Amino acid sequence: MDFITKKEIDLVALLQKSHCPSAGAIVLFSGEVRNHNVGKSVSYLEYEAHASLAAKMIAEILLAARNRWSLSIAYAQHRIGKVKVTESAVVVITASVHRGEAYASNRYIIDRIKHEVPIWKCEHFADGSKEWGGNCNCDKETGDVNKHIYEFESI
Amino acid sequence: MRIQVFAILKDFFKKEFELKVALHTIADLRTHLSLLNPNATPVLNRCRFAVQDEFVTDEYTLTGNEHVVIIPPSSGG
Numbered sequence: 001m002d003f004i005t006k007k008e009i010d011l012v013a014l015l016q017k018s019h020c021p022s023a024g025a026i027v028l029f030s031g032e033v034r035n036h037n038v039g040k041s042v043s044y045l046e047y048e049a050h051a052s053l054a055a056k057m058i059a060e061i062l063l064a065a066r067n068r069w070s071l072s073i074a075y076a077q078h079r080i081g082k083v084k085v086t087e088s089a090v091v092v093i094t095a096s097v098h099r100g101e102a103y104a105s106n107r108y109i110i111d112r113i114k115h116e117v118p119i120w121k122c123e124h125f126a127d128g129s130k131e132w133g134g135n136c137n138c139d140k141e142t143g144d145v146n147k148h149i150y151e152f153e154s155i
Numbered sequence: 156m157r158i159q160v161f162a163i164l165k166d167f168f169k170k171e172f173e174l175k176v177a178l179h180t181i182a183d184l185r186t187h188l189s190l191l192n193p194n195a196t197p198v199l200n201r202c203r204f205a206v207q208d209e210f211v212t213d214e215y216t217l218t219g220n221e222h223v224v225i226i227p228p229s230s231g232g
Binding site: 031047048049050052053054056078089090110113114115116117118119120121122132133134135136137139145146 | 163166230
């Protein structure tokens with residue numbers, strides 16, 4: 001399956017494919033485009049990626065999560081190109097025996113994708129302006145572009 | 156060597172361009188690009204560099220034939 005896609009993400013179809021006899025819990029996270037940011041009205045987002053490197057890194061992150069939490073399913077897909085308000089830009093699906101592992105691993109995967117994987121968003125605002133925004137700023141605290149402060153570690 | 160940039164770096168450089176100067180390391184490349192466009196320095200200082208889909212450090216030795224990808228801080232999701 002494609003980890004990076006130009007097509008609209010079909011959440012229902014992906015969930016339908018994620019049922020697993022050994023899993024008592026499935027968590028689906030959808031990161032969606034909202035209509036505002038930093039006090040400005042957002043028209044849409046445009047994503048770009050270094051597709052081959054991004055796909056390779058997502059595969060590595062999914063494998064790490066699968067091994068760490070013994071998951072039945074670990075899947076993620078990120079959309080590139082123009083993504084409209086309410087559409088999904090990224091989906092992460094995890095399935096495990098119990099819900100704890102499915103929740104924890106899902107947060108781990110989305111955190112690592114947001115901080116590490118070479119994907120960027122350009123915000124297009126209603127006033128016609130645009131800005132490459134929302135980038136990882138962890139290095140300002142850690143002093144190292146390869147060291148991040150993850151939300152999943154603070155739970 | 157061939158240089159490819161993404162996202163905000165496209166505001167400072169062409170998306171892809173050729174560099175024909177002799178540079179020994181990634182650190183030298185970073186410095187060279189800063190001199191070419193000083194306004195890009197704050198971004199360049201926070202970028203990761205990759206060669207053939209592998210991240211490389213500032214000490215990585217360049218031969219001049221590489222395709223170097225410059226990766227600003229991520230903002231996916």
